Amino acid sequence: MVIVKQKVILMKTLGQKLKAARLEKNLTLQEVSKKAGLSVNYLSRIENDKVNITVGTLQKLAKCYQKDPGYFLNDSPSTGVRFIRRQERHSLGLDRGAELQVLLADDAQKLEVLLIDLEPGNESAPITSPGEKFIVVTKGVVTVVIEGEEYNLEEGDSLRFDSSNEHYWKNKTDQSASFLMIATPPRY
Structure with missing residues (x-):
């Protein structure tokens, strides 16, 4: 969640962003599993925010989805003000x-x-x-x-x-x- 000028904007979680990128590329979990060398179960847990991932895993997934790793970590409100709570x-x-x-x-x-x-x-x-x-x-x-x-x-x-x-x-x-x-x- 990011608070911008008294407005609350709900942001996607890391797992939600990874899942959206996978679906955008029309890839199944099985296809990503083969490309990234990660188990289907682990990928599912990542997409459901059940586990924290390493930088190396994020880089593998970003490569599969043809995106920069930073894409998955960034929430970009257009006002130029960022407020991020510790738990987020x-x-x-x-x-x-x-x-x-x-x-x-x-x-x-x-x-x-x-x-x-x-x-x-x-x-x-x-x-x-x-x-x-x-x-x-x-x-x-x-x-x-x-x-x-x-x-x-x-x-x-x-x-x-x-x-x-x-x-x-x-x-x-x-x-x-x-x-x-x-x-x-x-x-x-």
Whole structure:
């Protein structure tokens, strides 16, 4: 749900959007299962919002439906104002033991805001993307590695960098950690 200038607009869930994209392409669950390498049961549970999916799964499905992954996470009211309640955030599991919550992403806008939770000992895969990223640690200690150089950020510390440089983050401690990441242009 998004509240815009005192109006309440109900938005489709991630599962509803994925199902609509599948039907738009006239694909059955069995056909998507073969293309994406996912079970029919799992696809049904995704479409009915019974499970959270990983970024990798979203990317596979987006490829099947010939859409950008961000399409499924974005609700684009035309007024330029976005209000998203905590319980309405899209949450994606990362493949390496972390959770990513999309706080704001919109293809029509120039940035995305993500909240990333890292359990002890977990790290992301190395990535590169066009644009810039800004990180601020909200809990614990996060190590960000950019082109092989480590930056240890404690709660309240921030870091800005050119995201075309290979980078990843990790939690080398025995305590959970969280950070807010602002990226431009939007990726998810």
